[in-house]
Amino acid sequence: MKAFVSLLTCVVLVCFFALPAFAQEREITVRIDGLAVPLDTPPLLDNGRTLIPFRAITEALNIPVVWDEATRTITATDGVVNVMLQIGSTTAYRNDVPISLDALPQIIEGRTLIPLRFFGEAYNCQVVWDSAKGEVRITSPSQKMAVFGFYALGDSRTSSWEDLFAQPYPAKGTGNTDLVSDLALGWYSLDREGTLLTKSTTGWQQPDGWEDVLEAAREYGMSTEMVVHLTDSDSTISDLLADETAMEEAVQSIGEEAELYQGVNLDFEGLGYRDEGEQLEEVQDRFTAFVSLLSQQLHATGHSLTLTLHAPNSAYKGYDYQALGTLADQIIIMAYDYGTQPEPVSLVQQAVEMAASSVPPQKLFLGISAPSESGESITTKVAIAKRYHLGGIALWRLGLVTDDMWQSLRLSIQPK
Structure with a gap:
Protein backbone atom coordinates (compact mmCIF):
# COMPACT_ATOMS: atom_id res chain seq x y z
CA MET A 1 0.00 0.00 0.00
CA LYS A 2 1.20 3.53 -0.77
CA ALA A 3 0.22 4.55 2.74
CA PHE A 4 3.14 2.44 4.00
CA VAL A 5 5.68 4.44 2.00
CA SER A 6 4.24 7.72 3.15
CA LEU A 7 4.73 6.67 6.77
CA LEU A 8 8.37 7.70 6.33
CA THR A 9 7.41 11.35 6.60
CA CYS A 10 6.38 11.60 10.27
CA VAL A 11 8.31 12.59 13.42
CA VAL A 12 9.17 10.18 16.24
CA LEU A 13 8.66 11.25 19.84
CA VAL A 14 10.79 8.65 21.59
CA CYS A 15 10.50 10.19 25.03
CA PHE A 16 7.01 8.75 25.43
CA PHE A 17 7.86 5.15 24.62
CA ALA A 18 8.83 4.00 28.14
CA LEU A 19 5.59 3.81 30.10
CA PRO A 20 5.35 4.11 33.87
CA ALA A 21 4.89 0.86 35.72
CA PHE A 22 1.42 1.79 37.00
CA ALA A 23 0.14 1.80 33.39
CA GLN A 24 0.15 -2.01 33.36
CA GLU A 25 -2.44 -2.02 36.14
CA ARG A 26 -5.10 -0.92 33.68
CA GLU A 27 -5.88 -1.68 30.07
CA ILE A 28 -3.80 0.30 27.59
CA THR A 29 -5.67 1.49 24.52
CA VAL A 30 -4.24 2.47 21.15
CA ARG A 31 -5.67 5.11 18.84
CA ILE A 32 -4.56 5.96 15.33
CA ASP A 33 -5.60 9.46 14.25
CA GLY A 34 -8.20 9.41 17.03
CA LEU A 35 -9.71 6.07 15.99
CA ALA A 36 -9.53 3.21 18.46
CA VAL A 37 -7.67 0.16 17.18
CA PRO A 38 -9.47 -3.12 17.98
CA LEU A 39 -7.02 -5.29 19.92
CA ASP A 40 -7.55 -8.92 20.87
CA THR A 41 -4.24 -8.78 22.75
CA PRO A 42 -3.53 -5.61 24.75
CA PRO A 43 -0.14 -3.85 24.84
CA LEU A 44 2.08 -4.83 27.74
CA LEU A 45 5.00 -3.49 29.75
CA ASP A 46 8.27 -5.44 29.72
CA ASN A 47 11.09 -4.06 31.91
CA GLY A 48 9.86 -0.52 31.40
CA ARG A 49 9.38 -0.93 27.63
CA THR A 50 6.02 -1.00 25.91
CA LEU A 51 5.20 -3.76 23.44
CA ILE A 52 2.30 -3.43 21.02
CA PRO A 53 0.51 -6.01 18.84
CA PHE A 54 2.23 -5.61 15.49
CA ARG A 55 -0.40 -6.96 13.09
CA ALA A 56 -3.31 -5.00 14.58
CA ILE A 57 -1.45 -1.70 14.43
CA THR A 58 0.09 -2.09 10.98
CA GLU A 59 -3.07 -3.40 9.33
CA ALA A 60 -4.99 -0.46 10.79
CA LEU A 61 -2.51 1.60 8.76
CA ASN A 62 -3.29 -0.49 5.66
CA ILE A 63 0.06 -2.30 5.75
CA PRO A 64 -0.14 -6.04 4.99
CA VAL A 65 1.59 -8.37 7.45
CA VAL A 66 2.89 -11.95 6.93
CA TRP A 67 3.89 -14.46 9.63
CA ASP A 68 6.36 -17.26 8.81
CA GLU A 69 5.97 -20.06 11.32
CA ALA A 70 9.07 -21.93 10.10
CA THR A 71 11.47 -19.05 10.74
CA ARG A 72 9.29 -17.36 13.40
CA THR A 73 9.58 -14.07 11.56
CA ILE A 74 7.00 -11.40 10.87
CA THR A 75 7.26 -9.05 7.91
CA ALA A 76 5.36 -5.98 6.78
CA THR A 77 5.79 -4.73 3.26
CA ASP A 78 4.15 -2.93 0.40
CA GLY A 79 6.80 -3.99 -2.09
CA VAL A 80 8.87 -0.86 -1.54
CA VAL A 81 9.62 -0.74 2.18
CA ASN A 82 10.23 -4.02 3.98
CA VAL A 83 10.28 -4.52 7.75
CA MET A 84 11.22 -7.84 9.33
CA LEU A 85 11.43 -9.02 12.96
CA GLN A 86 12.21 -12.45 14.41
CA ILE A 87 10.95 -13.79 17.69
CA GLY A 88 13.82 -14.08 20.17
CA SER A 89 16.11 -11.70 18.26
CA THR A 90 17.07 -8.18 19.32
CA THR A 91 17.86 -7.26 15.71
CA ALA A 92 15.17 -6.18 13.26
CA TYR A 93 15.56 -5.09 9.64
CA ARG A 94 14.14 -2.29 7.54
CA ASN A 95 15.00 -2.70 3.87
CA ASP A 96 17.74 -5.14 4.99
CA VAL A 97 19.31 -2.51 7.28
CA PRO A 98 19.72 -3.92 10.82
CA ILE A 99 18.13 -2.04 13.74
CA SER A 100 18.80 -2.92 17.38
CA LEU A 101 15.74 -3.47 19.56
CA ASP A 102 15.46 -2.38 23.17
CA ALA A 103 13.13 -5.30 23.95
CA LEU A 104 12.54 -8.74 22.47
CA PRO A 105 9.51 -9.33 20.26
CA GLN A 106 7.16 -11.74 22.02
CA ILE A 107 4.25 -13.99 21.17
CA ILE A 108 1.36 -13.53 23.57
CA GLU A 109 -1.86 -15.50 23.02
CA GLY A 110 -0.85 -16.17 19.43
CA ARG A 111 -0.13 -12.51 18.65
CA THR A 112 3.28 -10.97 18.01
CA LEU A 113 4.08 -7.94 20.15
CA ILE A 114 6.95 -5.64 19.22
CA PRO A 115 8.67 -2.73 20.97
CA LEU A 116 6.85 0.56 20.54
CA ARG A 117 10.21 2.30 20.13
CA PHE A 118 10.97 0.20 17.06
CA PHE A 119 7.54 0.85 15.62
CA GLY A 120 8.21 4.58 15.77
CA GLU A 121 11.75 4.31 14.40
CA ALA A 122 10.77 1.93 11.58
CA TYR A 123 7.75 3.87 10.41
CA ASN A 124 8.70 7.35 11.65
CA CYS A 125 5.24 7.90 13.11
CA GLN A 126 4.35 10.44 15.74
CA VAL A 127 3.63 8.45 18.89
CA VAL A 128 2.47 9.94 22.19
CA TRP A 129 1.76 8.26 25.51
CA ASP A 130 -1.11 9.84 27.45
CA SER A 131 -0.63 8.68 31.01
CA ALA A 132 -3.85 10.30 32.22
CA LYS A 133 -5.94 8.23 29.82
CA GLY A 134 -3.70 5.16 29.63
CA GLU A 135 -3.58 5.60 25.90
CA VAL A 136 -1.05 5.34 23.09
CA ARG A 137 -1.86 7.89 20.38
CA ILE A 138 -0.36 7.32 16.95
CA THR A 139 -0.58 9.96 14.24
CA SER A 140 -0.27 8.53 10.76
CA PRO A 141 1.32 10.53 7.97
CA SER A 142 -0.46 12.26 5.16
Missing part, protein backbone atom coordinates in the same frame (compact mmCIF):
# COMPACT_ATOMS: atom_id res chain seq x y z
CA GLN A 143 -1.92 10.13 2.41
CA LYS A 144 -2.93 10.88 -1.16
CA MET A 145 -6.67 10.95 -1.67
CA ALA A 146 -9.22 12.86 -3.69
CA VAL A 147 -11.01 15.77 -2.03
CA PHE A 148 -14.35 17.04 -3.27
CA GLY A 149 -15.13 20.59 -2.25
CA PHE A 150 -18.75 21.68 -2.50
CA TYR A 151 -18.79 25.20 -3.91
CA ALA A 152 -22.09 26.96 -3.25
CA LEU A 153 -23.37 30.49 -2.88
CA GLY A 154 -22.38 31.93 0.48
CA ASP A 155 -21.99 35.45 1.82
CA SER A 156 -19.18 37.84 2.74
CA ARG A 157 -18.28 35.71 5.77
CA THR A 158 -18.65 32.28 4.18
CA SER A 159 -17.45 32.85 0.64
CA SER A 160 -16.57 29.65 -1.19
CA TRP A 161 -14.30 31.64 -3.51
CA GLU A 162 -12.32 33.23 -0.71
CA ASP A 163 -12.02 29.99 1.25
CA LEU A 164 -10.70 28.22 -1.84
CA PHE A 165 -8.50 30.86 -3.45
CA ALA A 166 -7.58 32.83 -0.27
CA GLN A 167 -8.41 36.10 -2.03
CA PRO A 168 -11.56 38.24 -2.26
CA TYR A 169 -13.40 37.72 -5.54
CA PRO A 170 -12.31 38.17 -8.32
CA ALA A 171 -8.65 38.02 -7.22
CA LYS A 172 -7.28 34.52 -6.79
CA GLY A 173 -4.29 32.64 -5.46
CA THR A 174 -3.25 29.06 -4.78
CA GLY A 175 -4.94 29.18 -1.38
CA ASN A 176 -6.33 25.70 -0.67
CA THR A 177 -6.63 24.65 -4.30
CA ASP A 178 -3.74 22.22 -3.92
CA LEU A 179 -5.82 20.10 -1.52
CA VAL A 180 -9.06 20.17 -3.49
CA SER A 181 -9.09 17.87 -6.51
CA ASP A 182 -12.73 18.22 -7.52
CA LEU A 183 -15.19 21.12 -7.29
CA ALA A 184 -18.84 20.15 -6.86
CA LEU A 185 -20.61 23.32 -7.98
CA GLY A 186 -23.99 23.71 -6.28
CA TRP A 187 -25.72 25.78 -8.92
CA TYR A 188 -28.63 23.72 -10.28
CA SER A 189 -32.00 22.27 -9.41
CA LEU A 190 -35.06 20.82 -11.19
CA ASP A 191 -38.80 21.32 -11.12
CA ARG A 192 -41.48 18.62 -11.32
CA GLU A 193 -41.49 18.78 -15.10
CA GLY A 194 -37.77 18.10 -15.35
CA THR A 195 -36.80 21.66 -16.26
CA LEU A 196 -33.24 22.48 -15.24
CA LEU A 197 -33.13 25.53 -12.96
CA THR A 198 -30.24 27.83 -12.11
CA LYS A 199 -32.20 29.30 -9.19
CA SER A 200 -34.18 27.17 -6.77
CA THR A 201 -36.48 27.69 -3.82
CA THR A 202 -33.90 26.05 -1.53
CA GLY A 203 -31.28 28.73 -2.21
CA TRP A 204 -29.15 26.79 -4.69
CA GLN A 205 -28.38 29.10 -7.57
CA GLN A 206 -25.77 29.98 -10.10
CA PRO A 207 -23.90 33.10 -8.94
CA ASP A 208 -22.88 36.07 -11.02
CA GLY A 209 -19.43 35.46 -12.45
CA TRP A 210 -19.82 31.69 -12.38
CA GLU A 211 -17.71 31.45 -15.51
CA ASP A 212 -14.78 32.83 -13.49
CA VAL A 213 -14.99 29.82 -11.18
CA LEU A 214 -14.73 27.39 -14.08
CA GLU A 215 -11.78 29.28 -15.54
CA ALA A 216 -10.00 29.36 -12.18
CA ALA A 217 -10.67 25.64 -11.65
CA ARG A 218 -8.97 24.86 -14.96
CA GLU A 219 -6.06 27.12 -14.06
CA TYR A 220 -5.46 25.33 -10.75
CA GLY A 221 -6.06 21.81 -12.05
CA MET A 222 -9.39 21.04 -10.37
CA SER A 223 -12.06 18.95 -12.05
CA THR A 224 -15.60 20.35 -12.02
CA GLU A 225 -19.03 18.83 -11.54
CA MET A 226 -22.41 20.48 -11.87
CA VAL A 227 -24.45 19.64 -8.78
CA VAL A 228 -28.17 19.09 -9.33
CA HIS A 229 -29.76 19.48 -5.91
CA LEU A 230 -33.36 18.68 -5.08
CA THR A 231 -35.29 17.81 -1.93
CA ASP A 232 -38.48 15.82 -1.54
CA SER A 233 -39.92 17.93 1.27
CA ASP A 234 -42.79 18.98 -1.04
CA SER A 235 -42.78 15.73 -3.09
CA THR A 236 -40.98 17.38 -6.02
CA ILE A 237 -38.64 14.41 -6.48
CA SER A 238 -41.44 11.89 -6.08
CA ASP A 239 -43.54 13.66 -8.71
CA LEU A 240 -40.56 13.90 -11.08
CA LEU A 241 -39.69 10.23 -10.74
CA ALA A 242 -43.32 9.21 -11.33
CA ASP A 243 -43.41 11.03 -14.68
CA GLU A 244 -41.45 9.33 -17.47
CA THR A 245 -41.64 12.40 -19.72
CA ALA A 246 -40.33 14.62 -16.92
CA MET A 247 -37.43 12.23 -16.28
CA GLU A 248 -36.46 12.23 -19.94
CA GLU A 249 -36.59 16.05 -20.00
CA ALA A 250 -34.38 16.23 -16.90
CA VAL A 251 -31.82 13.79 -18.30
CA GLN A 252 -31.62 15.64 -21.60
CA SER A 253 -31.32 19.07 -19.94
CA ILE A 254 -28.64 17.88 -17.54
CA GLY A 255 -26.73 16.19 -20.34
CA GLU A 256 -26.67 19.36 -22.44
CA GLU A 257 -25.49 21.55 -19.54
CA ALA A 258 -22.88 18.96 -18.54
CA GLU A 259 -20.83 19.89 -21.61
CA LEU A 260 -19.44 22.76 -19.51
CA TYR A 261 -18.11 20.36 -16.87
CA GLN A 262 -16.25 17.09 -16.43
CA GLY A 263 -19.19 15.46 -14.69
CA VAL A 264 -22.51 15.67 -12.86
CA ASN A 265 -23.17 15.37 -9.13
CA LEU A 266 -26.75 14.28 -8.42
CA ASP A 267 -27.94 15.27 -4.94
CA PHE A 268 -31.57 14.12 -4.49
CA GLU A 269 -32.35 14.31 -0.77
CA GLY A 270 -35.18 13.08 1.41
CA LEU A 271 -36.21 9.88 -0.36
CA GLY A 272 -37.69 6.98 1.59
CA TYR A 273 -38.53 8.78 4.81
CA ARG A 274 -41.11 6.68 6.67
CA ASP A 275 -41.55 4.37 3.66
CA GLU A 276 -41.48 0.64 4.31
CA GLY A 277 -41.82 -2.67 2.51
CA GLU A 278 -43.02 -2.59 -1.08
CA GLN A 279 -43.50 1.17 -0.99
CA LEU A 280 -39.85 1.66 -0.04
CA GLU A 281 -38.75 -0.72 -2.79
CA GLU A 282 -40.76 1.28 -5.29
CA VAL A 283 -39.08 4.53 -4.18
CA GLN A 284 -35.66 2.93 -4.50
CA ASP A 285 -36.46 1.44 -7.91
CA ARG A 286 -37.71 4.74 -9.30
CA PHE A 287 -34.61 6.60 -8.21
CA THR A 288 -32.36 3.83 -9.56
CA ALA A 289 -34.21 3.98 -12.89
CA PHE A 290 -33.59 7.72 -13.14
CA VAL A 291 -29.93 7.28 -12.26
CA SER A 292 -29.66 4.58 -14.91
CA LEU A 293 -31.02 6.92 -17.60
CA LEU A 294 -28.70 9.72 -16.52
CA SER A 295 -25.69 7.41 -16.30
CA GLN A 296 -26.21 6.19 -19.86
CA GLN A 297 -26.55 9.75 -21.13
CA LEU A 298 -23.42 11.01 -19.37
CA HIS A 299 -21.17 8.04 -20.04
CA ALA A 300 -22.04 8.18 -23.74
CA THR A 301 -20.52 11.67 -23.85
CA GLY A 302 -17.52 10.93 -21.64
CA HIS A 303 -18.84 12.56 -18.46
CA SER A 304 -18.72 11.09 -14.97
CA LEU A 305 -21.60 10.68 -12.53
CA THR A 306 -21.31 11.23 -8.80
CA LEU A 307 -24.19 10.54 -6.43
CA THR A 308 -24.44 12.39 -3.13
CA LEU A 309 -26.58 10.15 -0.92
CA HIS A 310 -27.92 10.03 2.60
CA ALA A 311 -25.97 7.57 4.70
CA PRO A 312 -27.42 4.03 4.77
CA ASN A 313 -27.93 4.35 8.55
CA SER A 314 -29.90 7.60 8.21
CA ALA A 315 -33.68 8.02 8.34
CA TYR A 316 -33.81 8.20 4.54
CA LYS A 317 -33.79 4.68 3.11
CA GLY A 318 -34.75 5.44 -0.48
CA TYR A 319 -31.34 4.60 -1.94
CA ASP A 320 -30.31 1.13 -3.12
CA TYR A 321 -26.57 1.45 -2.62
CA GLN A 322 -25.76 -1.83 -4.32
CA ALA A 323 -27.67 -1.01 -7.52
CA LEU A 324 -26.52 2.61 -7.55
CA GLY A 325 -22.91 1.55 -7.08
CA THR A 326 -23.00 -0.23 -10.44
CA LEU A 327 -24.23 2.91 -12.21
CA ALA A 328 -22.28 5.75 -10.61
CA ASP A 329 -18.57 6.52 -10.85
CA GLN A 330 -18.48 7.83 -7.28
CA ILE A 331 -20.82 7.96 -4.30
CA ILE A 332 -20.50 10.56 -1.57
CA ILE A 333 -21.87 9.29 1.75
CA MET A 334 -23.53 12.12 3.70
CA ALA A 335 -22.48 10.63 7.04
CA TYR A 336 -23.63 13.59 9.10
CA ASP A 337 -26.64 15.30 10.68
CA TYR A 338 -26.83 12.60 13.35
CA GLY A 339 -27.75 15.20 15.96
CA THR A 340 -24.50 15.79 17.83
CA GLN A 341 -21.32 17.74 17.16
CA PRO A 342 -18.78 16.54 16.27
CA GLU A 343 -20.56 13.82 14.34
CA PRO A 344 -20.38 10.55 16.35
CA VAL A 345 -17.48 8.41 15.17
CA SER A 346 -19.37 5.16 15.78
CA LEU A 347 -22.24 6.14 13.47
CA VAL A 348 -19.91 7.50 10.78
CA GLN A 349 -17.96 4.24 10.84
CA GLN A 350 -21.18 2.27 10.71
CA ALA A 351 -22.34 4.26 7.67
CA VAL A 352 -19.07 3.58 5.87
CA GLU A 353 -19.13 -0.12 6.73
CA MET A 354 -22.71 -0.46 5.46
CA ALA A 355 -21.94 1.37 2.23
CA ALA A 356 -18.70 -0.56 1.66
CA SER A 357 -20.55 -3.85 2.01
CA SER A 358 -22.41 -3.03 -1.23
CA VAL A 359 -20.11 -0.67 -3.14
CA PRO A 360 -16.38 -1.00 -3.89
CA PRO A 361 -14.64 1.21 -1.29
CA GLN A 362 -12.61 3.10 -3.91
CA LYS A 363 -15.91 4.41 -5.33
CA LEU A 364 -16.95 5.79 -1.95
CA PHE A 365 -16.17 9.23 -0.54
CA LEU A 366 -16.86 10.24 3.03
CA GLY A 367 -18.97 13.38 3.21
CA ILE A 368 -17.86 15.68 6.04
CA SER A 369 -20.02 18.56 7.21
CA ALA A 370 -17.63 21.34 8.23
CA PRO A 371 -20.13 23.08 10.58
CA SER A 372 -20.28 19.87 12.65
CA GLU A 373 -16.52 19.42 13.01
CA SER A 374 -13.43 21.06 14.47
CA GLY A 375 -9.77 21.05 13.51
CA GLU A 376 -9.25 18.06 15.80
CA SER A 377 -12.35 16.04 14.94
CA ILE A 378 -11.95 16.39 11.19
CA THR A 379 -8.67 14.44 11.46
CA THR A 380 -10.58 11.48 12.83
CA LYS A 381 -13.14 11.65 10.03
CA VAL A 382 -10.33 11.58 7.45
CA ALA A 383 -8.85 8.64 9.34
CA ILE A 384 -12.08 6.71 8.77
CA ALA A 385 -11.71 7.26 5.03
CA LYS A 386 -8.12 6.01 5.26
CA ARG A 387 -8.89 2.94 7.32
CA TYR A 388 -11.68 1.75 5.03
CA HIS A 389 -9.70 2.39 1.82
CA LEU A 390 -12.18 4.97 0.52
CA GLY A 391 -11.49 7.03 -2.58
CA GLY A 392 -11.38 10.21 -0.52
CA ILE A 393 -13.54 12.76 1.26
CA ALA A 394 -16.05 15.47 0.35
CA LEU A 395 -16.28 18.75 2.25
CA TRP A 396 -19.61 20.49 2.77
CA ARG A 397 -18.92 23.25 2.08
CA LEU A 398 -16.17 25.64 0.99
CA GLY A 399 -16.63 28.85 2.90
CA LEU A 400 -17.31 26.94 6.12
CA VAL A 401 -13.97 25.11 6.33
CA THR A 402 -11.98 27.00 8.95
CA ASP A 403 -8.25 27.65 9.00
CA ASP A 404 -7.64 25.06 11.71
CA MET A 405 -9.54 22.49 9.66
CA TRP A 406 -7.41 23.23 6.60
CA GLN A 407 -4.31 22.88 8.76
CA SER A 408 -5.48 19.48 10.02
CA LEU A 409 -6.31 18.37 6.50
CA ARG A 410 -2.81 19.29 5.35
CA LEU A 411 -1.36 16.99 8.00
CA SER A 412 -3.64 14.13 6.91
CA ILE A 413 -3.84 14.50 3.14
CA GLN A 414 -1.10 14.93 0.57
CA PRO A 415 -1.76 17.70 -1.96
CA LYS A 416 -2.79 16.44 -5.36
